Amino acid sequence: MNEKSDDDMLTEAARMMRRHTDAGWTAMRPGLLDRARRAFRPSAAVRGRHEFGDFFVRADLLVSQLRVAVDAVDGARTADVICATGDDNVLTEVTVQIAADFGSYLPGLAIAVHAAAYATVTGLLGELAPPASAVRTHVHIGDITAP
């Protein structure tokens, strides 16, 4: 009889365990995904102002909206969004870092990203949005990925 060594048996058992998806996970996955989609992320408040007065927007919502707007610019992917607030939770500065598609004309891309980001903060925060000069776009050349 070709009896397996202890090591072989442990290795085989570990492999079986790795390949096995627990039924419990399969059962809980839909509920967890639903919960994850609704999960609240504690976040600072950013003040906005519209015709009826001041209001607050969660910073993570602002960041999320900036990501969506910047990702919609052809050739750009949001790498990071950094917001700074001053007195009374007023947004004073936004820095958007992007990864650019290989071959993109970077000055044109940066201008398009800046416009998208500025339109987003203006749309969300109204007259308390920072001036266009305080919305910055950094194009970081960190890696080159073949298209």
Next chain:
Amino acid sequence: MSGGEQSDADLARQSKLGDRDAFAVIVSRHGPALYRYAYRLLDHPDAIEDIVQEAFLDAWRGLPRFRGDSSLRTWLFTLTRHRVQRHNTRQRPAGSIDVDDLADRIPDTAPEPVSRHLHRTLLDALDQALQGLPPRQRSAWLLREVEQLSYDEIATVLHTTSTVVRGLLERARANLAITLKEWR
């Protein structure tokens, strides 16, 4: 990127910026591993759903501060271990000894024989044998042999050094071999 599958780093970056679809991919990709890891570390596995759910919610809340010093996967295992540890500590009676704190210092004893489980499958026997290991040995063995983390990654999850991890693994393998030999 080849194959169209997004990297963990990309998914973490998108999730950090509030992309819930990206986070859902993280949940689906790493959920099975975190589930089987937590399940086997818990003193009371009936809490498994809460533990895995809380670990992922910790991840969602913590992603804005995740700097990528370790891989996303290692970080998720670390969050899960913290959740399990907190739960196990709460469930143990006051005055009980935390085996995690002592496991590296006390001599190993062979786990209980599993002769009564001769008819179980190999997987069941392994599960049984794992329950006989001190928690840190069990954790190290699962992360290495099942989840295939490196020694350094395991050291990150367990907040220790790779030298300690090596020792934990040696003792875990020896103990499991003894137990499974009796099963066989």
